[in-house]
Amino acid sequence: MSAENNIAIAMQALEEKLLDAEIPGGYASFTADEAAFLGVFDEDALSEEAAFAASFHNPELVAEAEVELAK
Numbered sequence: 001m002s003a004e005n006n007i008a009i010a011m012q013a014l015e016e017k018l019l020d021a022e023i024p025g026g027y028a029s030f031t032a033d034e035a036a037f038l039g040v041f042d043e044d045a046l047s048e049e050a051a052f053a054a055s056f057h058n059p060e061l062v063a064e065a066e067v068e069l070a071k
Contacts, residue, residue, distance in 0.1 A: 014038075 014034055021028035035041065046054065050066050 014037070017028045017030060017034070018038075020026050030038070030040075047066065049068070053064070
């Protein structure tokens with residue numbers, strides 16, 4: 001079995017799991033590698049400063065806080 005074939009089989013299995021996860025009451029189990037591939041462990045939460053600025057509904061403050069955090 002070639003590496004390309006293995007990747008295609010793994011992707012197909014992952015797609016089937018994702019479809020199963022969309023079924024109400026359904027159950028799908030993912031490995032840590034699959035979850036990481038899907039971006040589950042990516043940290044994308046707002047910073048404390050951006051969350052505080054957002055509480056005032058001021059998008060300029062949120063953008064400013066995120067720029068400062070990125071420095």
